[in-house]
Amino acid sequence: MTAAGTATQDQDRHTVSARGITKAFPGVTANDGVDFDADRGEVHALLGENGSGKTTLCKILTGLYRPDAGDVLVGGNPVNFRSPADAYDAGIFMVHQHFSLVSSMTVAENVVLGWQRHKGRGFNRRQVEDEVARAAERFDMPVDPRAVISRLSVGERQRVEILKAFYRGARTLILDEPTSVLTPQEAEQLFVSLRRMATEGEAVVFISHKLDEVSALCDRVTVLRQGRVSGSADLRSERVDARGLARMMVGRDIAFARRSRSAPVAEGDPALELRYVSALDADGTTALHNVTLSVRPGEILGVAGVAGNGQVALGEVIGGLRKRTAGEVRLRGEPLPPGNPRAASDRGLAYVPEDRIGTGLAPGLTVADNCVLKSFRQRQLGRGPFLVKSRILARTRRLLEAFNVKGTSESLVRQLSGGNAQKVLLAREISSAPQVLVVATPTRGLDVSAMESIRGLLLEAAAAGTAILLISEDLGEILDLADRIAVISRGRIQGVLDADGADPEQVGVLMMGGSLEDAGASSL
Amino acid sequence: MRLRSEIGVPEIRFEKRLKPPRWLGPATPPIAVIVALAIGALVLWASGRDAVDIYQRMARSAFTNPGAFSNTLIAATPLLLTGLAAAVTFRMKVWNIGADGQLMIGAVLAAAAGTFFGGRSLAAVMALMILAGIVGGCLWASIAALLRVYLNTNEVLTTLMLNYIAPLILFYLIFNSTSYWRDLSTQSARVFPQAKTLAEDAFWPTYGAAAAVPFGFLLGVVLALALYFVVRNTRFGFQMRVSADSPEAARYAGISTGRLLILVMLLSGALAGIAGASQIGDVSHRLEPKNLQLATFGYTGIAVAALVRYHPIGIVVSAILVGALNNAGFNLQGPDLPLGLIGVNQGIILMLVAASEVTARYRLVIGRRARRGDRAPPPEQATLEPGASPEQGTSDGTDERPRQDARPGEDS
Numbered sequence: 050m051t052a053a054g055t056a057t058q059d060q061d062r063h064t065v066s067a068r069g070i071t072k073a074f075p076g077v078t079a080n081d082g083v084d085f086d087a088d089r090g091e092v093h094a095l096l097g098e099n100g101s102g103k104t105t106l107c108k109i110l111t112g113l114y115r116p117d118a119g120d121v122l123v124g125g126n127p128v129n130f131r132s133p134a135d136a137y138d139a140g141i142f143m144v145h146q147h148f149s150l151v152s153s154m155t156v157a158e159n160v161v162l163g164w165q166r167h168k169g170r171g172f173n174r175r176q177v178e179d180e181v182a183r184a185a186e187r188f189d190m191p192v193d194p195r196a197v198i199s200r201l202s203v204g205e206r207q208r209v210e211i212l213k214a215f216y217r218g219a220r221t222l223i224l225d226e227p228t229s230v231l232t233p234q235e236a237e238q239l240f241v242s243l244r245r246m247a248t249e250g251e252a253v254v255f256i257s258h259k260l261d262e263v264s265a266l267c268d269r270v271t272v273l274r275q276g277r278v279s280g281s282a283d284l285r286s287e288r289v290d291a292r293g294l295a296r297m298m299v300g301r302d303i304a305f306a307r308r309s310r311s312a313p314v315a316e317g318d319p320a321l322e323l324r325y326v327s328a329l330d331a332d333g334t335t336a337l338h339n340v341t342l343s344v345r346p347g348e349i350l351g352v353a354g355v356a357g358n359g360q361v362a363l364g365e366v367i368g369g370l371r372k373r374t375a376g377e378v379r380l381r382g383e384p385l386p387p388g389n390p391r392a393a394s395d396r397g398l399a400y401v402p403e404d405r406i407g408t409g410l411a412p413g414l415t416v417a418d419n420c421v422l423k424s425f426r427q428r429q430l431g432r433g434p435f436l437v438k439s440r441i442l443a444r445t446r447r448l449l450e451a452f453n454v455k456g457t458s459e460s461l462v463r464q465l466s467g468g469n470a471q472k473v474l475l476a477r478e479i480s481s482a483p484q485v486l487v488v489a490t491p492t493r494g495l496d497v498s499a500m501e502s503i504r505g506l507l508l509e510a511a512a513a514g515t516a517i518l519l520i521s522e523d524l525g526e527i528l529d530l531a532d533r534i535a536v537i538s539r540g541r542i543q544g545v546l547d548a549d550g551a552d553p554e555q556v557g558v559l560m561m562g563g564s565l566e567d568a569g570a571s572s573l
Numbered sequence: 574m575r576l577r578s579e580i581g582v583p584e585i586r587f588e589k590r591l592k593p594p595r596w597l598g599p600a601t602p603p604i605a606v607i608v609a610l611a612i613g614a615l616v617l618w619a620s621g622r623d624a625v626d627i628y629q630r631m632a633r634s635a636f637t638n639p640g641a642f643s644n645t646l647i648a649a650t651p652l653l654l655t656g657l658a659a660a661v662t663f664r665m666k667v668w669n670i671g672a673d674g675q676l677m678i679g680a681v682l683a684a685a686a687g688t689f690f691g692g693r694s695l696a697a698v699m700a701l702m703i704l705a706g707i708v709g710g711c712l713w714a715s716i717a718a719l720l721r722v723y724l725n726t727n728e729v730l731t732t733l734m735l736n737y738i739a740p741l742i743l744f745y746l747i748f749n750s751t752s753y754w755r756d757l758s759t760q761s762a763r764v765f766p767q768a769k770t771l772a773e774d775a776f777w778p779t780y781g782a783a784a785a786v787p788f789g790f791l792l793g794v795v796l797a798l799a800l801y802f803v804v805r806n807t808r809f810g811f812q813m814r815v816s817a818d819s820p821e822a823a824r825y826a827g828i829s830t831g832r833l834l835i836l837v838m839l840l841s842g843a844l845a846g847i848a849g850a851s852q853i854g855d856v857s858h859r860l861e862p863k864n865l866q867l868a869t870f871g872y873t874g875i876a877v878a879a880l881v882r883y884h885p886i887g888i889v890v891s892a893i894l895v896g897a898l899n900n901a902g903f904n905l906q907g908p909d910l911p912l913g914l915i916g917v918n919q920g921i922i923l924m925l926v927a928a929s930e931v932t933a934r935y936r937l938v939i940g941r942r943a944r945r946g947d948r949a950p951p952p953e954q955a956t957l958e959p960g961a962s963p964e965q966g967t968s969d970g971t972d973e974r975p976r977q978d979a980r981p982g983e984d985s
Contacts, residue, residue, distance in 0.1 A: 370824060391827025400825075408825050413818040418811070422826045425811050434807050 062088045064221040064252040065110055065141050069119035072105055079105035081276040082119070087221050087252040092243055094263040095256045097273035098298055098496030099467065103256050106273070107223045110254075111143045112136035140220035144210045144227060152199040156192060157181055160213045177216075184215050187249065188242045203355070204235035211242070215251075222246065223254040228262060232355050233524060233557040240266045258298070258497065260291040261525070272297040299497055307529045308349065308508065308548070318382060319343035320516035321367070321398075321485040326376035328362045336362035337540045339376070344485065344516040349507070351531030351548065352520040355560050359540035360520045361403055364489040367518070368400035369393040370408075381484055394423055399483035401474055403490050403520075405467075409474045412463035416454075417445040419462050420477050452476035453502065468499025475503060479510050486510055489520040504530060524553060524560075538562040587935040597933045602880065605929035606894070609922040616917055627910065634904035635897035641904075642784040647856060649896025651676070653793035654848035655874025656892050657800060658710075658841045660883035663875075665817045665837055671717060671732025672845040673871025674739035675710040679846025681743060682709035684754060684768065684853045684860040691772035698775045699788070702850045710846020711839045713739065718838035722831040728838075736871065743862035754860050768860035777854035789851030793892075796844065797885040804885075813837065845871060880926050891926075898922065 067085040071078070079102045087093055087110075097103045108114045110121060112130030120127040123139045130136050150159045157178045178194040185192050190208040198206060207227060214222055224243075228236040243253050243266065257263055263270055264284065272280040272294065280297035282289045296302055321344045328337040337359050344350045354360055365371035367378055369390035378385045380396050393400070402408045410419045421430060421441050430444070431437045445458040454472045456465050462473065471491065478486065488507065492500040507530060511517050521527050527534055527548070534551055536543045536559035543559040558567050614624035635645050655672040662669040686705035690698050713735060720726040746752040748766045756762040756769045779785035804810035812833055816823035823830055848870060857864065877895050881887025902915040 368825070369827075389827075390825055391829075394827055402825060404821070407819050408821040411815050411818040411822040414814060418814070421811075422815065422822065425808055425826075431808065434809065436806060436808055436811060438806070 062086075063122070063125070064089055065139065066122040066125075067106065067110060067119065068122060070106060070109055070116045070121070071118040072102075072109060072114060072116050078276050080109070080116070080119075083273070083276070083278055085110075085271055085278070087223075087254050088269075089220075089250050089252050090247050091268040092247050092253040092255055092266055094267035094270040095254055095273065096258065096260075096263055096270055096294060096298060098258060098498070099494065100275075100496065101273040101298070102276040103273055104225060107143055107225065107254065107256060110136070111141055111223065137217060140218055141223070142214035142217065142219040142221070143223040143225065144207065144214065146225050146227075146229065148206050148210050150198045150206055150209060152197075154198060155194070156196050156198065156201075156209050156212075157194040159198060159209060160194075160216050164217055180216060181212055184212050188212075188215070188245050190238075190242045202235075203230045204232070204238070207231070207239070208242075219251070221252040221254065223256070225256045226258070227255070228257070228259065229522075230356060232560050233553050234561065236262070259525075260294045260298075263294060264289070264291055270294065274298060274300060295497060308511075308532065317345055319379075320346045320381055321487075321518060322379040322382075323367070324377050324379070326366060326373050326378060328366050328371055328373045330362065335540050336371075337366065337373075340537075340540070340542055341376075342518070342535055342542065342545075344518050346484070346516050347511055347514045348533070349511050349517040349519055349531045351527030351534045352518065352537055353524050353527050353534055353556055353560060354522070354537035356522045358538050358560075360489060360522070360537060362540070363537070364400065364402055364487055364520055367393070367487050368398065368402065370402070394481075397484035399478035399481055399486045399515075401471075401478055401486070401488040401491055403493075405474055406462060406470055410462045410470060413461060415459050415461055416449070416456055416465070416473055417441050417458040419473060420445040420448050420458075422477065424481070448473075448476045448480055451480070452506070466499075468495045468503075471495060471499065471503060472506075475506050479506060479515075483515055485516045485518070487518045487520070490522060491519070492521075492523065492526060524556060528553065528556075536560055585937070585939050587931070588938050590934055590936055601929040601933045602891075602926050605925040606922055609918075609925040612925070613918040613921050616921070617914070620914065622910070622914075627905070630905055631901040635901040640785075641900070643779070643786070645893065645897045645900045646784070646790045647787055647896075648900045649892040650787055650789040650793060650851055650855060651848045651868070651870040652874050652877045652895055653790065653797070653889060653892035654844050654851065655870050656877035656888040657793070657797055657874075657885060658844035658848070658871075659875045659878040660885060660888060661800065661813075661844070662837055662841045663878060664883045665813060665834075666820075667721075667834055667837060668729045669714065669717065669732050669838055669841045670729060670875060671714060671735050671871065672841070672848070672874050673869060674732070674736040675713040675842045675845035676849040676852070676871055677739040677743055677865050678713040679706035679709035679842075679849030680853050680860060680865060681746065681754070681849075682706060683846075683850035684771075687771045687775050687853055687858075688754075688769045691775045695774060695778070699777060699854060702775075702854055703792075703847055706846040706848075706850025706853075707843040708846070709849065710842035710844070712842070714838045714842025714845070715835070718835045718842075721838075722834055740862060740866040743860060743865065747860060747862050756859075770859040771853070775854070776858055777851070779855075787851070787855040789848075789855040792847065792851070794889055796847070797889050801885040809836075845874075848874075876923060876927075880923065882930065895923070 063086045065087050067083055070080045070083045070085075072080040077100075083102065083106055085095070085106060095103045095106065105114060109116050112133045112135050115130070121130060122128065123141075128135070128139060130139075136142075151162060154162065157174060160181055161172050161177055181192075181194040185194075185208070188211070190212065192201075192205055192208045192212065198209065201209070207230070211222065211224075227239060231239060243255065246253050247268065255263070255267055268285050269283050270281060270289070271278060274297070279300070292302070321342075323340050323342045326337055326340045327335070330336040340359075340363065342350065342352075352360060352363065362371055366373045369385070369388055369392065372388035380393070380398055383396065385396065385398075386392050406412045411422065418441075421444065424430065425436065430440050442458050448454070449456070449458065452472055452475070454469050454476060456469050462470055465473065475488075475491070486507075491507065492503050495503065504526070507517060507519065519527060519531055528551060531548045533545055534548050534556060535545045536556055538560055539562060543562065544565040546556065559565070610628065614628070617624035617627055634641055636642050655676060658672040658675070659669070682705035683702040686701045687698060690701050714732075716735060717726075717728045717731040720731050721728045746754045747768050751757060754768050756767050777788040779787050780791065804813055812823065812828045815826060816828060816830060816833055820830060823833070852865065853860065873895065877891045878888055880891040880895075898919045902912065902919060905915060906912040
C-alpha cells in the first residue's frame with residue numbers, strides 16, 4: 050500500500066483531528082503543539098490533571114475558542130470554526146459538565162430547542178419524540194421523551210444532553226468529565242452506552258482525570274501535561290495500568306495514601322455525635338431528617354452520597370452555619386449550641402466547608418489574613434485591639450512551610466490554584482489541633498498531585514487522634530480513606546457499613562435510596 | 574453574529590485586564606479629570622464662551638483668590654465627613670444612604686450643646702458639641718440598623734425615609750414651636766423664626782496663615798487617617814475586611830455579622846453627626862433648617878466616596894475636588910455663565926472619574942481578535958463571545974482558566 054493510500058485511509062478513520070494546536074492565555078500556554086485524533090468506532094480518553102489543557106483543546110475542537118496556531122481537520126481538510134454552530138455542522142458536539150436544559154420543558158422540547166432545523170417553525174412533536182425514542186433505544190439510554198426535565202435525575206439529564214447531540218447529527222461526541230455527577234451504577238450504565246456508540250461507528254472523546262474509568266472504558270488514551278501531549282497508548286493492544294497512566298499525567302510516580310486496614314479500630318467515647326438531627330433547606334424543604342452519626346477519636350467516618358442529598362446541610366449544621374430544626378450535636382459529650390460557628394470552633398471543631406473559596410476562605414484577602422481567619426482574636430497575634438502584622442506573617446510562614454503550600458503570605462487567595470487554596474484551608478484547620486475535623490468534598494476539582502497531598506493530610510490528622518467526618522461524593526476516596534461509611538440519600542442516613550470489605554455496588558444501592566436489606570449487607 | 578463578521582464590522586468589546594498595572598489605579602482619576610476638562614472646554618466653546626478664560630477664573634475662585642481656598646475647604650468639610658460615613662458602610666455592602674438625616678440630627682444636638690454649654694472653655698464646648706453630634710448621628714442611624722438586623726428591613730429604604738423625616742424635625746423645632754433651639758430674645762426673632770446663635774467664644778477655630786483651615790476639616794483628615802489605620806490594623810477592622818470581602822466567610826469565621834453591621838452603621842452615623850456638629854461650629858453657628866435641607870451633603874458624600882472607591886485617604890482628595898467645584902461654581906455664576914453650564918462641567922468631571930474606574934480594570938478591544946497571548950480567556954459574562962449561543966455560554970467547567978476576579982466594585 051502506498052503512503053498516499055494510508056493517508057487516505059487515516060482521513061477516513063478520523064472524524065476530527067488537531068494538528069499542532071497552540072493556544073495561550075495570559076501567563077499560561079494552555080495548549081502547546083497538541084496533536085489529537087478522534088476516530089470512528091473508538092472511545093478515546095483525554096486524560097490530564099486540572100490545567101493540563103484538556104478542556105481548552107476540546108473547546109477549540111468545538112469552535113468555542115480559536116487556536117493561536119495549528120489546524121483543526123475534519124475529513125482531512127483544515128477547517129476554520131468561527132463558532133460552535135460551525136462545529137455542529139461538522140458533527141462535533143460537546144456535553145459540558147453543566148447541562149444546558151430548560152427544566153420546565155420536556156425532553157423532546159429540549160432536544161429541538163434552539164436547533165437551526167426548527168428555527169422559526171413549529172415542530173412535529175410526535176416525530177421528534179419518535180426519533181428521540183429511537184436514538185435512546187439505539188444507544189441503550191432509556192429516557193422518556195415526554196418527561197419534564199425537572200423530574201429527571203442527573204444521570205437522565207445527562208442522557209438527554211447526549212441524545213440531543215445525536216439528534217442534531219453528532220458523529221463526534223466529546224464528554225467533559227461526565228461521571229463526576231453520577232452514582233457508580235449510573236456511570237456503569239453510561240459506559241455501556243458509550244461503548245455502544247463506538248460499536249455503531251461514532252467517535253467518543255472522554256475527558257477525565259480518573260484513571261480507573263479510563264482503563265475500564267477506553268480504546269485509546271491521549272495524556273496531556275502542561276499543555277503538551279505527554280503520552281498516548283492504545284489500550285486495546287498495550288497493557289497500561291493505572292500507575293503508568295498516572296506517571297504520564299503527573300510525570301512521576303503517584304502513591305495515593307490509603308487507610309491502613311490493620312490499624313486498630315478506634316475506641317473510646319465518640320468525639321462527635323449527632324442525634325436525630327433535622328434541618329431545612331433555604332426553600333423550606335427537608336435537607337436532613339433524623340440523622341444520627343458518631344465518630345470516635347482517630348476514626349474517619351465517610352459520608353457517601355450522590356451530590357445534593359443533604360451533604361451540604363450536614364456539614365453546615367455541624368459547623369454552626371445552619372440551624373438545625375431538631376436533634377442535637379455533641380462535641381466530646383458537650384451539646385453544641387445551634388447556629389453558632391464560633392462556639393463550635395472554640396470547642397475544638399475544625400470545618401472545611403464544601404464552598405472553599407467564599408466561605409472557608411475570603412478570596413479577596415491575602416493568604417496571611419486567611420490563615421488567621423478564625424484565630425484573629427487570639428491574644429498572641431496582637432496587642433489589645435490591635436493586630437501585629439509581623440506575628441501574623443510569622444504564623445503564616447510556619448503554616449505554609451509545614452503544609453508545603455506554594456505562594457506567598459501576601460498573595461490573594463483568589464490568585465492561588467485550587468489545590469493550594471485547599472491546602473491553605475486545611476493547614477489552618479488542622480493546625481488548630483482540633484478534636485473533630487469535618488471536611489466536605491475535600492478533593493473535588495483538584496488534580497492528582499493536590500489530591501495526593503490532601504489525602505495524606507487527612508490520614509495524618511486521623512493518626513494524630515482527630516475524629517474526621519469525611520463528606521464526599523467520590524466513593525473511591527471514601528473507600529480508600531474511611532473506616533466506616535455512612536450513606537446519605539435525601540437527607541437520611543440509609544445505613545452505616547464497615548469500609549473493610551464494603552462493596553461499591555452495595556453502597557450504590559444505598560446511595561440510590563435503597564435499604565441495607567436491598568443491598569444485602571449486614572448492618573453494623 | 575457570523576453575518577456581522579462577513580460584512581466586516583469590527584467588534585467592540587471590553588476585556589478584563591488580568592493584571593492591571595499597579596500605577597493605573599491611582600493614575601486614572603487625575604487622567605479622567607484632565608479628559609473631562611477637555612470635553613468641558615468643547616462644551617464651553619460650542620456655547621460661544623472662552624473656555625481657557627473660564628477655567629482660569631474657576632481655578633482662581635477655587636484656589637488662588639484671597640480666601641478662595643478657605644471657602645473650598647469649608648465646602649469640602651461636610652463632604653469629607655459624609656464621604657467617610659458612606660465609605661464605612663458601602664465597603665461592606667451595607668447601603669446607608671442616610672448620612673443626610675444623620676447629619677441633621679447631629680446638628681440639632683450639637684447646636685443644643687453649643688448654646689447650652691456656651692461660656693465654658695472653647696475646648697470643652699467643642700468636645701461636647703462633637704459628642705452631641707455623634708450621639709445624634711448614631712441615634713438616627715441606629716433606627717435603620719436595628720430594623721435591618723432584627724426585622725430584616727432593607728436599609729436603603731429606611732435610611733432614605735429617615736432622610737425625609739429629619740428636616741421635618743428641624744423645621745418643627747425652629748418654625749412650628751417655641752423649642753429650646755428657637756431664638757425668642759428679640760421682637761423680630763419672634764416674628765421671623767430663627768435659631769439661637771452660638772456665643773462667639775464657642776465658634777470653632779481656624780488654623781493656618783495663607784488659608785484658614787476650618788477645625789472640622791482637620792478633624793475629618795484625622796478621622797480619615799484613623800479609619801484607614803483601624804481597618805488595616807485592628808481586630809475590629811479585620812472583621813470589617815473579612816465581612817466586606819465575603820459575608821459567608823465572616824459567618825464561618827464566627828464573626829457576629831449582625832453585631833458588626835450595627836457597629837458599622839453607628840460608626841457611619843457618628844461620622845455624619847460630626848459633619849452636622851461641624852456645620853454648626855465651623856460655618857453657620859446656628860441651626861439653619863433650610864440650608865441644611867438644600868445642601869444634601871449626605872448624598873454628595875456618597876458620590877465623593879464612590880469617586881475613590883471608598884478609600885479613606887482618597888476621600889480627602891475627592892472631597893477637596895468636589896468642594897472646589899462647588900465653590901467655584903458658586904462664585905462664577907452670573908449673567909455670562911449660567912449655573913446650568915457650570916453644572917454640566919461638574920457633571921462631566923464626576924461622571925468621567927466614576928467611569929474611569931472601569932478602564933483601570935478592563936481594556937477596550939476593537940477588531941476581531943485580541944492581541945495574541947494578552948487576551949483574557951473569554952469571561953463569558955463580560956465578553957460577547959461571537960456565536961456563543963446560550964448553550965455554550967454555560968460551559969463553566971473550564972479547568973484551564975486562570976483565576977480571575979469576577980466581581981465588580983472590588984477594592985484592592
